[in-house]
Amino acid sequence: MHGRPRKATKQEDPAAAAAKSARLRELQSQLLHFHHNRIYTKEAVSVSSKLLEINPEIYTGWNYRKLAFQHNLKEVSDTDTDTDTETIKSAIEDELRMVEVALRRNPKSYGAWYHRKWILGQKLVPANFDHEFRLLDMLLKADARNFHGWNYRRFIARLKDVSEEEELKYTMDMINTNFSNYSAWHNRSMLLSKLLRKKAKGFHEEESILSDEFELVRQALFTDPSDQSGWFYHLWLLDQTSTPHKPHLVSSWPSDKLNIEISAQFKEKCERFPIIFCFNQQVDGVNLATVTINSKLVSSEHITWKPLSANNSRKSKIWVGFLENFNKYCDNSEGLSVEISVHCCESIVHLKFVMKLSHMDHQGENGDGFEELFLWDCPKSQEINPYLVSYDPWRLRVESVEEDTKWHLDTLSAEIALFKEMSECDEDSKFVKLTLARLLGAHNSIKSGGSAYFEEILKLYDDLIKLDAPHYRYYRDERSLVLLDQMTSSKDSLVEYCSRCENSSFSCINPQLCINFSGLNLTRIGFVERLLWVQILDLSHNNLTSILGLEALQLLVCLNLSHNQIMSFTALEPIKSLQSLKVLDLSFNEIGSHPVDTTRYLCSSPLSHTCNVTETMEELARENIKIGDFWEAILLFESLQLAQLDMQGNPVTNERFRVLVGKVIPCLKWLDGKPVR
Amino acid sequence: MESSQPPVSSSHLDPTSDSDSDSGDELGPHLTVTQEEQLKVESQVADIYRCLVGVSLHRQSLVLELQRDRHIEYLTKGLNQLGHTFQVLDANRPWLCYWILHSYSLLGEAVDSELEGRVVDFLSRCQDKEGGYAGGPGQMPHLATTYAAVNTLVTLGTERALSSINRKGMYNFLLSMKESLGGFRMHQLGEIDARSCYCAISIASLLNILDTELVRGVGDYIASCQTYEGGIGGEPHSEAHGGYTFCGLAAMMLIDEVEKLDLPFLINWVVSRQGIELGFQGRANKLVDGCYSFWQGAALALTQKLAPLAKEVSEEQSTIHATRDYSDLGIEFLRRCNQTGPLYHHLALQQYIILCSQILEGGFRDKPGKHRDYYHTCYCLSGLSICQYSCMRDGDLRPSTSDVLGPYSNMLEQVHPLYNVVLDKFYTAHKFFSRSSF
Numbered sequence A: 001m002h003g004r005p006r007k008a009t010k011q012e013d014p015a016a017a018a019a020k021s022a023r024l025r026e027l028q029s030q031l032l033h034f035h036h037n038r039i040y041t042k043e044a045v046s047v048s049s050k051l052l053e054i055n056p057e058i059y060t061g062w063n064y065r066k067l068a069f070q071h072n073l074k075e076v077s078d079t080d081t082d083t084d085t086e087t088i089k090s091a092i093e094d095e096l097r098m099v100e101v102a103l104r105r106n107p108k109s110y111g112a113w114y115h116r117k118w119i120l121g122q123k124l125v126p127a128n129f130d131h132e133f134r135l136l137d138m139l140l141k142a143d144a145r146n147f148h149g150w151n152y153r154r155f156i157a158r159l160k161d162v163s164e165e166e167e168l169k170y171t172m173d174m175i176n177t178n179f180s181n182y183s184a185w186h187n188r189s190m191l192l193s194k195l196l197r198k199k200a201k202g203f204h205e206e207e208s209i210l211s212d213e214f215e216l217v218r219q220a221l222f223t224d225p226s227d228q229s230g231w232f233y234h235l236w237l238l239d240q241t242s243t244p245h246k247p248h249l250v251s252s253w254p255s256d257k258l259n260i261e262i263s264a265q266f267k268e269k270c271e272r273f274p275i276i277f278c279f280n281q282q283v284d285g286v287n288l289a290t291v292t293i294n295s296k297l298v299s300s301e302h303i304t305w306k307p308l309s310a311n312n313s314r315k316s317k318i319w320v321g322f323l324e325n326f327n328k329y330c331d332n333s334e335g336l337s338v339e340i341s342v343h344c345c346e347s348i349v350h351l352k353f354v355m356k357l358s359h360m361d362h363q364g365e366n367g368d369g370f371e372e373l374f375l376w377d378c379p380k381s382q383e384i385n386p387y388l389v390s391y392d393p394w395r396l397r398v399e400s401v402e403e404d405t406k407w408h409l410d411t412l413s414a415e416i417a418l419f420k421e422m423s424e425c426d427e428d429s430k431f432v433k434l435t436l437a438r439l440l441g442a443h444n445s446i447k448s449g450g451s452a453y454f455e456e457i458l459k460l461y462d463d464l465i466k467l468d469a470p471h472y473r474y475y476r477d478e479r480s481l482v483l484l485d486q487m488t489s490s491k492d493s494l495v496e497y498c499s500r501c502e503n504s505s506f507s508c509i510n511p512q513l514c515i516n517f518s519g520l521n522l523t524r525i526g527f528v529e530r531l532l533w534v535q536i537l538d539l540s541h542n543n544l545t546s547i548l549g550l551e552a553l554q555l556l557v558c559l560n561l562s563h564n565q566i567m568s569f570t571a572l573e574p575i576k577s578l579q580s581l582k583v584l585d586l587s588f589n590e591i592g593s594h595p596v597d598t599t600r601y602l603c604s605s606p607l608s609h610t611c612n613v614t615e616t617m618e619e620l621a622r623e624n625i626k627i628g629d630f631w632e633a634i635l636l637f638e639s640l641q642l643a644q645l646d647m648q649g650n651p652v653t654n655e656r657f658r659v660l661v662g663k664v665i666p667c668l669k670w671l672d673g674k675p676v677r
Numbered sequence B: 001m002e003s004s005q006p007p008v009s010s011s012h013l014d015p016t017s018d019s020d021s022d023s024g025d026e027l028g029p030h031l032t033v034t035q036e037e038q039l040k041v042e043s044q045v046a047d048i049y050r051c052l053v054g055v056s057l058h059r060q061s062l063v064l065e066l067q068r069d070r071h072i073e074y075l076t077k078g079l080n081q082l083g084h085t086f087q088v089l090d091a092n093r094p095w096l097c098y099w100i101l102h103s104y105s106l107l108g109e110a111v112d113s114e115l116e117g118r119v120v121d122f123l124s125r126c127q128d129k130e131g132g133y134a135g136g137p138g139q140m141p142h143l144a145t146t147y148a149a150v151n152t153l154v155t156l157g158t159e160r161a162l163s164s165i166n167r168k169g170m171y172n173f174l175l176s177m178k179e180s181l182g183g184f185r186m187h188q189l190g191e192i193d194a195r196s197c198y199c200a201i202s203i204a205s206l207l208n209i210l211d212t213e214l215v216r217g218v219g220d221y222i223a224s225c226q227t228y229e230g231g232i233g234g235e236p237h238s239e240a241h242g243g244y245t246f247c248g249l250a251a252m253m254l255i256d257e258v259e260k261l262d263l264p265f266l267i268n269w270v271v272s273r274q275g276i277e278l279g280f281q282g283r284a285n286k287l288v289d290g291c292y293s294f295w296q297g298a299a300l301a302l303t304q305k306l307a308p309l310a311k312e313v314s315e316e317q318s319t320i321h322a323t324r325d326y327s328d329l330g331i332e333f334l335r336r337c338n339q340t341g342p343l344y345h346h347l348a349l350q351q352y353i354i355l356c357s358q359i360l361e362g363g364f365r366d367k368p369g370k371h372r373d374y375y376h377t378c379y380c381l382s383g384l385s386i387c388q389y390s391c392m393r394d395g396d397l398r399p400s401t402s403d404v405l406g407p408y409s410n411m412l413e414q415v416h417p418l419y420n421v422v423l424d425k426f427y428t429a430h431k432f433f434s435r436s437s438f
Helices: A014-036 A042-054 A059-079 A084-105 A110-121 A129-142 A147-160 A164-177 A182-197 A206-223 A228-242 A264-269 A393-400 A406-425 A430-446 A454-467 A469-487 A491-495 A569-577 A615-622 A627-638 A655-664 B015-020 B033-052 B057-063 B068-081 B090-106 B113-126 B143-156 B159-163 B167-177 B194-206 B218-223 B242-254 B263-271 B292-303 B315-320 B329-335 B346-357 B374-388 B423-434
Strands: A249-253 A258-262 A272-283 A291-294 A316-324 A336-344 A347-357 A498-500 A513-516 A536-538 A558-560 A583-585 A644-646
Touching: A014 A042, A014 A059, A042 A059, A042 A084, A059 A084, A059 A110, A084 A110, A084 A129, A110 A147, A129 A147, A147 A164, A147 A182, A164 A182, A182 A206, A182 A228, A206 A228, A206 A406, A228 A406, A228 A430, A249 A336, A249 A347, A272 A336, A406 A430, A430 A454, A430 A469, A454 A469, A469 A491, A569 A627, A615 A655, A627 A655, B033 B057, B033 B346, B068 B090, B068 B374, B090 B113, B090 B143, B090 B374, B113 B143, B113 B159, B143 B159, B143 B167, B143 B194, B143 B423, B159 B423, B167 B194, B194 B218, B194 B242, B194 B329, B194 B423, B218 B242, B242 B263, B242 B292, B242 B329, B263 B292, B292 B346, B292 B374, B329 B423, B346 B374
Parallel strands: A258 A347, A513 A536, A536 A558, A558 A583, A583 A644
Antiparallel strands: A249 A272, A272 A316, A291 A336, A336 A347, A498 A513
16 A cells, blocks of 8 residues: 555466466465364464465464464463473564565565554563564664654664664664654654653753754765755754743733723723733643733632634643623722733743722713724824833743753754855755754744844745745745744834824723734734734735634724635634624625635634524525525624624625624624715 | 636646656656656657647547447447356456446447346355355355445336345345444455445445445444555555546445545645646555546545535434434435536646556557556546546536537536436436335
């Protein structure tokens, strides 16, 4: 099944072929006869040997031998105890010899390899490990990528209790013979992972070990910069060097020591106040037991924590909980003070924030606030003072960075220097450029407040887009992430993209800032953990086909996605969890143009969808609007309470669709810039 | 990825640049064995592709023609040998049936009633009385040969073929192969790997006998086979491998637990296996091989159907319902439109299959210099079909001419990528087995 090269039958003398075929058929029927009648005599077993010698693929033959082996062993132990060991030994040797013959014939025979494991795995007598390793040497010399051989080597090493250090030496020998042998590199990474995890003797110093490995793989890469094996190993090493072992909290809303000013209007309208945690990797178990809340009026039991993930998994990087009825609590003048402790992986993070009513409430507002049309052209004229970006996710980030990052940074710097040198020698190597971009990115992610490399990385991805056109989408995505990292990397850089929004209806938190990321060629979203506080976000005029990640921005009220390349409503799935969203601009996308979806990789249970027929759907059915044509739109809009929606310039938008939208969103006031009756 | 022109050999495929540089030290003084072999294949492939350079479109189209008649001839020869000539694949005879008959059906060739009768009869003799199919009459039932037998019978698609399967026995056989930790054994006292899981799940799904009992633990076992490269290995700690990656992903989709895999990572690994030769390799730094056109290509075809769906099942529901219905996952897969275009270069892959794997006298091979065989014929044709239909959008009945490389008559029948049987045959079988639970 797995591309095992099968040799075509050679042209043989017809008479000889017929004789061979007759012989094979004879052996086969004998074997089956013995098997079905449970005959396990020496003569019977030797028939299976002859058959397996010719064709090791006959798994029934292997099975028969296992049964024969067990049967004969039982007979021995029933009769004579003295000769026990010797008989067992010789029985085992017979089996091993058989397998060896079979493997010489077909080194990829599943049945033969497994038979050997089965025999030795019973540990009836001490195995002759020297012999096993010699056999392996021989077979892996013949085909160094035979994965059966490597699997067996791992099996034997475990059986003999060979130290990982020993096996590591073996991978070194294999790499020295042929550094393109990825199977050897792969086994090396498996062994090193184990050694480092259990902190074996000589492997306490993860750092020096990994440094040596960098040195090793460097030689391979320098010898041939287009050899895949080294690159895979390098990628693994980079991952060991840049990813923290333990999950930790990277940001939260509200952040620590934050004083939140809440507009009176918002207080009236809103009953739920979100608390959001962002972790650096997916975690589970955020619950009553791990999050404790200390406040006069709110207690832990009031909050249910939910993972925000696109699939239905219990693990997520982002968790959200809601303070219900919070407007009851923050009426007094000191405001409501809340302290939260999050227990995550042996460390505890404490947060404290205060919610207060704003004194700067706008006068003369009445109605529920969305009577006016929200316009996206916020004046950018005003200078924004960085201190106005009241929320400070960077503090948490800086504190959470592990202290001993010196080695990581030094190692990465050394690698960076080398790869720069390499890229000067070989300007057109995409491997070199991509690795350099990844190294620089890893360096940025470890060095807090580091901003040194953004421009360089962007340049590298620009080069790669030109150099390696077939993968340009990947590079564009990576580039988008780097750009977002850069823009959100500090208050000062983010302020460049902020403007004041004067209409307080649309924002609950003072001051009202609009983040403007329009026209930046973004293809995907990232670094949402630094934007948890954002209420007004302009992502128009980009190349977004997916908005995965936006589900984290639980405070979003206004979202502009116009002039992007969103192709279907399923691509807007992340919006469904944004319960405060009121204004949504989807104009001039490609929704309905063709069913090609955006969410490039994302996949939740793809093959089942069940949705309950709702009243709205029944009503639509009565009006002869085919739900089938629009069900994704219905599911999306039904879960939101939008006041303003712009859909013009999408192929899906027609009169039928407008009627549908009116039905599905009863609270809608503005559609495509016009008031809804 | 975007181009609709045949990816005619480009300058970087020019082998002369490589052989010349041996004297200069650009590649280092010593090439590893692997590198030497790789360069050899690259230069062979480049020589072949040169036939397209500077040639009129008409001439190109002639060169890129699928030799249907020759393939049928080669396949028919194999069928006639079946049963009375010596075969090395004596314990894999249902596989031969499947490789040949599936290739037949991909080429749109009908099977006459006499041949159909012979195949059904032969496979019935392979069927164990307790359930499952063996590699030959009298041998023990084995998951892989059972998969081949079931797919063969589905490919025949007649009442006689489909009703010859003992589904009750099959269910018991599958259950007896199940290990407590989640995986399946290939046969009694046999090995466990991602391949055996796929075979078991695919069989059960096609025959509409898949239930929670069979599914339990399979998803976790397969997830434990995914490696840091992104692909899936045969067993935990093995390196990622194209065949197992297909098996693992397809099985996960059939049991609706695909979210247990790291998919972006998996896709990233698979797409990077399409190389400069235009075909796919099976593992990192291995040589290109035509059969991975299916294993890797179909894995990507599966991912084209993945997208977040409005799954409105609340968590309580999904945990409370101890039993769930797996019977329609295969058909629902087809109802979903492709969520994205092909994630690999589908025209380039067709070029590799037709120019490098196709043998003009009939049959397909691994790569230039190798012999043809039925295994490669089956999986090259399956891969070719996957490519041709990779750009299909909702409502399309046929692929557009620009997505079928060579003359439009090259177009093959469409397969169901989860099972690798031709679509029409799948529908027939689905209908047949939906009529009753066994």
